[in-house]
Amino acid sequence: MKHRTFLLASALPLALATAVSAQTDITVALQLEPPHLDPTSAAAGAIDSVLYSNVFEGLTRFASDGAVIPGLAKSWDISDDGLTYTFMLNDGVTFHDGSTMDGEDVKFSLDRARAEDSVNAQKALFAGISDVSVMDPMTVKVTLSEPNGNFIFNMAWGDAVIVAPESIDDIKTTPIGTGAFKFTNWVQGDKIELTRNDAYWGTPAVLNDVTFKFISDPTAAMSAVMAEDVDVFAGFPTPEALPQFEADPRFQVIVGNSEGETILSTNNKMPPLDNVKVRQAIAHAIDRQAIIDGAMFGLGTPIGTHFAPHHPDYVDLTGSSNYDPAKAKQLLAEAGFPDGFTTTLKLPPPSYARRGGEIIAAQLRSVGIQTEISNLEWAQWLEQVFRGKDFGLTIVSHTEPFDIGIYARPDYYFQYDNPEFQQIMETLNKATKPAERSALLATAQKMISADYVNGYLFQLAFPTVAKAGVQGLWENAPTQATDLTAVSWSD
Structure with a gap:
């Protein structure tokens, strides 16, 4: 007898059903620039701030309210003894280079994360895995050495995203994931650019182009938002200025946990x-x-x-x-x-x-x-x-x-x-x-x-200042992420 855990695709984030404007690009400012672009080999949350869900996805993922929902795995079975997790993968998932994402990629990613020479900053998340077996291209069995009530939760971390062996050598500068946006450019010290993934397997993004701008200086952050040089500043670093933005109809201020x-x-x-x-x-x-x-x-x-x-x-x-x-x-x-x-x-x-x-x-x-x-x-x-x-x-x-x-x-x-x-x-x-x-x-x-x-x-x-027309931003930050997959502009 197995315990069946199944979550409907409707639990995935959807674009808001309100009127959407013709604008399909957005510029989001962050204070910290990533040191590189591999979330599986650094402790820097700044990597996830740009890439989590947007570019890279895991078997499970965090929703905006902190709940753990399906990601690349559409469902999973857990054995009665709590030692075996069988993941059923979504069909039709491809990496941004056009290659198919399947069970072999899941095995590669988990084995790489738990390997003796792993440089994964959260290697402890994978320490309890004793075996990863590919049952068929769309089914992966993960065996634990002992029960772990946090395992599904752990698989939602940015450190547990699924990567392909073919692209791993260049992942720090050219990340290739399965997400709703594709990486296109990184001007170090300035910006990272993403574009919509038209071949995305899930609910497509509304935005076509995303630019992440890195503004470390609080005074410069204030100036950039006030001048409307950026559309959103997530994790706004000048909290003393929030009342000024709240009083300005051009902006919205979102303060979450x-x-x-x-x-x-x-x-x-x-x-x-x-x-x-x-x-x-x-x-x-x-x-x-x-x-x-x-x-x-x-x-x-x-x-x-x-x-x-x-x-x-x-x-x-x-x-x-x-x-x-x-x-x-x-x-x-x-x-x-x-x-x-x-x-x-x-x-x-x-x-x-x-x-x-x-x-x-x-x-x-x-x-x-x-x-x-x-x-x-x-x-x-x-x-x-x-x-x-x-x-x-x-x-x-x-x-x-x-x-x-x-x-x-x-x-x-x-x-x-x-x-x-x-x-x-x-x-x-x-x-x-x-x-x-x-x-x-x-x-x-x-x-x-x-x-x-x-x-x-x-x-x-977690304070965010955004232009009044931006909708679909996360209020809270259940993980360090700037998930833009459901973001759009209203009329």
Whole structure:
């Protein structure tokens, strides 16, 4: 007996049925430019911001409300023991180079992601796969070494998109996927251009041409939108200007939630940050609301652990790291640092990091902790901090959905190694009963909060400013994506 899971094609995003204007091109601005264009070999969410769903697709995908819906797989069976997933693929799917997408491409993609030499930034998503077998061109069987209640969810990540072996050598500069748009051009430092895929297997896009413009400077972002040089700015980096746009009938302002836990990431293996009392002192030296007000102009929800407040299993632990500079100084003295210490604070480009970094540096300085600030470009941050682990502190928003499992990876860049936490995550992967999963998630949240692994700051809001005629944009950001497959212009 098998459990049959089937989702109708009507669950897929459709173009809105309102009157659509003759305009079929759009220019979308983003603050961060991708370091390259392979979502399966980098941690940079900026890649998914351009390519997720637009160019690349996985077996499943995230909808605008965060639900997991069919992607290249139209349905799947799960065996009673939870170890075998049989995916039925959609017919007539082709890559942008005209080649057929079939079971062999799925096998190649999953085997590549889980290989010993894999450079996939989320390799842990695939670690439980013991075998991938092609039953026929449209049917793939994936066998797990143990049950994993998150497997269908995991397959929706941008790191799990399906790629073809024929195009893998040039994927970083010439991405070839199966999505509703095809990659056409990348002018590094300026823009990426996409065009409509007329051979798309699913509901076709309304737009013909898409240009992603990269504007890192907040002042330039403000000017570009106000001058109408861009049609949309997703993740608008100047929140203090939102009231001005709200009052201007030329524009619409959309402020949604994101999955971005913004944290003061801490190198748990670097002295003196390897001392839990030092990390606790840092947590109590931070005034979250001052950071939200000063860096984000009030946009953001305080968090006390690495979990989204809008998730039903969220536990409010902000009280365990409340702002208390006197306590921070006491903890530093108890840890053997009555006069404080000096460490590095390496900041990537986003406004929340650069602005927030200055505020946090001042707050830490007031309790005796000096920080040597370095402003890094995104590629530098990935090389020095994420891969090289050459940092004391950094600020980054983790925009991947439901990603508390990264704390079970000792080699992850903040290097938290707690076997008890790892066991909780292992048990969670096998758990299927909602009450059991909720209890495990509560325990996990409390554990990393009590260990003060990182300084938990706020959940990143996702503001978008767009011209009034644009419709079909995502309000919330359940994953880091700018899905334009259902976007159009109204009359």
